[in-house]
Amino acid sequence: MERQYRTLSEVPDWARETVRYLLAKNYLRRDENGDLPLTDSVLQVLVINDRAGLYDL
Numbered sequence: 001m002e003r004q005y006r007t008l009s010e011v012p013d014w015a016r017e018t019v020r021y022l023l024a025k026n027y028l029r030r031d032e033n034g035d036l037p038l039t040d041s042v043l044q045v046l047v048i049n050d051r052a053g054l055y056d057l
Helices: 013-024 040-051
Strands: none
Touching (some): 013 040
């Protein structure tokens, strides 16, 4: 089973800035409990997209 990251402080360093940016832009939102339902697979895709400039609008 993949690890779940529910808070920004739980997100690994290599993905934290991307998640922080996506939260600030409201591209990523917390669930009804205030948690970030993120997994390693999701983080990898988000970081790859960020590095490719897909969130630079």
